[in-house]
Amino acid sequence: MKLAHVILLLLCFYLSFCKVTSTSDTSHEDLVEKQCLTEKFTHLSCHKVFCQPWQKCIEGKCICKLPYQCPKNGTTVCSTNGKSYPTYCQQKSLECIQPKAKFLNIGACTPSGQFYVSLKYGNNESEGIVEVKLADQDKKMFICDNNWSMTQANVACLDLGFQQGALDTQGEFHFPEDHHMNETDCLHVHCRGSETSLTECTFTKRRTESYQGLARVVCYTQNAVSPTKDSFQCVNGKYIPQEKACDGINHCVDQSDELCCKGCRGDSFLCKSGVCIPNKYRCNGEVDCITGEDESDCEEVGYPEIKEETEMLTANMDAERKRIKSFFPKLSCGVKNSTPVRRKRVVGGMPAQVGDFPWQVAIKDDGKINCGGVYIGGCWILTAAHCVRASKAHRYQIWTSLIDWIKLNSEIVIQRVNKVIVHENYNRGTQQNDIALIEMKKPSNRRECMLPNSVPACVPWSPYLFHPNDTCIVSGWGREKGICFQFVHQNPGVGNGWE
Ligand SMILES: [Ca+2]
Ligand SMILES: [Ca+2]
Numbered sequence: 121m122k123l124a125h126v127i128l129l130l131l132c133f134y135l136s137f138c139k140v141t142s143t144s145d146t147s148h149e150d151l152v153e154k155q156c157l158t159e160k161f162t163h164l165s166c167h168k169v170f171c172q173p174w175q176k177c178i179e180g181k182c183i184c185k186l187p188y189q190c191p192k193n194g195t196t197v198c199s200t201n202g203k204s205y206p207t208y209c210q211q212k213s214l215e216c217i218q219p220k221a222k223f224l225n226i227g228a229c230t231p232s233g234q235f236y237v238s239l240k241y242g243n244n245e246s247e248g249i250v251e252v253k254l255a256d257q258d259k260k261m262f263i264c265d266n267n268w269s270m271t272q273a274n275v276a277c278l279d280l281g282f283q284q285g286a287l288d289t290q291g292e293f294h295f296p297e298d299h300h301m302n303e304t305d306c307l308h309v310h311c312r313g314s315e316t317s318l319t320e321c322t323f324t325k326r327r328t329e330s331y332q333g334l335a336r337v338v339c340y341t342q343n344a345v346s347p348t349k350d351s352f353q354c355v356n357g358k359y360i361p362q363e364k365a366c367d368g369i370n371h372c373v374d375q376s377d378e379l380c381c382k383g384c385r386g387d388s389f390l391c392k393s394g395v396c397i398p399n400k401y402r403c404n405g406e407v408d409c410i411t412g413e414d415e416s417d418c419e420e421v422g423y424p425e426i427k428e429e430t431e432m433l434t435a436n437m438d439a440e441r442k443r444i445k446s447f448f449p450k451l452s453c454g455v456k457n458s459t460p461v462r463r464k465r466v467v468g469g470m471p472a473q474v475g476d477f478p479w480q481v482a483i484k485d486d487g488k489i490n491c492g493g494v495y496i497g498g499c500w501i502l503t504a505a506h507c508v509r510a511s512k513a514h515r516y517q518i519w520t521s522l523i524d525w526i527k528l529n530s531e532i533v534i535q536r537v538n539k540v541i542v543h544e545n546y547n548r549g550t551q552q553n554d555i556a557l558i559e560m561k562k563p564s565n566r567r568e569c570m571l572p573n574s575v576p577a578c579v580p581w582s583p584y585l586f587h588p589n590d591t592c593i594v595s596g597w598g599r600e601k602g603i604c605f606q607f608v609h610q611n612p613g614v615g616n617g618w619e
Contacts, residue, residue: 156380184216479577
């Protein structure tokens, strides 16, 4: 066979291979939701993503917590300002307020413990082969290039003061001729992408090592890139290629390339909130989508853990971040007590069973039940403003666990009302802002209201929880065959009037 034939054969093979793998290729499709971009969402937009454990969500923005608002449990952490802090969360909350004081190492500060990262053999100071010196080691080491990606590269550039992270993880940099090094002697680093310094990532060394390439980076500088029609502009001003948006990888550093997506490309997963997350975050035991679906239907998905012989050189701060999160209150709303039983539903309403809607309450006014309400936790009930009057709080009773108004069930608990708060802009004529809160009376010897059979409904924590065409269920009391029942309506679930 002639050489030309061999090349042709290889080309055919290559093309057919490409054809097979590109059936779901979305690399050239624009998956970005243009309208959403005008909102300028970033990693600090808590209607789209969760805040860090050292931040709190106020009106859609992640704000720094104060150190005392962190959980107390944890290990001492040393910061680059030379001070030790009792926990990682406290150090990060202070760093959030004063960004110069970064994480240095776990444990107390030591006089010699400095970490630094530098770029070697580049053509200028914004590029090169990545070299680090870990806080508790004397020797400088290079980083291996397997597992080296934009996630790691962005953190390295950020650490070096390039606020927009990395441009590329490639680059032709050569060792000087007289340089001799053992290229198996490099470190592995794993970052989550939200770190502000490379020392916050986990460094490991594999025990058995063969020849490795070394990690390279070109950091992003303003004049490094001129935008084209195929560029995506991040909220922080960085330009990235259009096809790097909506692929689950945070190229922008501020995550703005992953927050306005109608689909996701590559190895990533689309949250209902329009956010692309890496596929490896699916069913990993941590809720990453603000709408929670990355952790639902997880039975079949499970990745076997590949154990490699590695030596941990620095602490795993990502595990520490997850541990801090585990101290926060768990989601305790919107989940009913009873095990769900599959039943056929009738459009138009059907009787409910005990425990089906444990947040549903009835508001009794002068012996009649005219309105329902929703228990939202603590002593609070949410209802419609047209159902109540602030001046008549003493008249109302809250009946919980009521199923049948004619045949009273044994689970019912009756609560007195302390206060009614009607929306300050409620308009009785137009029914605008038709919403009110009812505070129930606490038992005299208790600090909280006790509702043994009730579970609070979730108050939406993001406007992206619900979408057009989502199926909703409306619960309340209605008349069915002349008897008063708690009933449910399935789609079309419009309206809130179940009087
Ligand atoms: Ca991306
Ligand atoms: Ca997850």
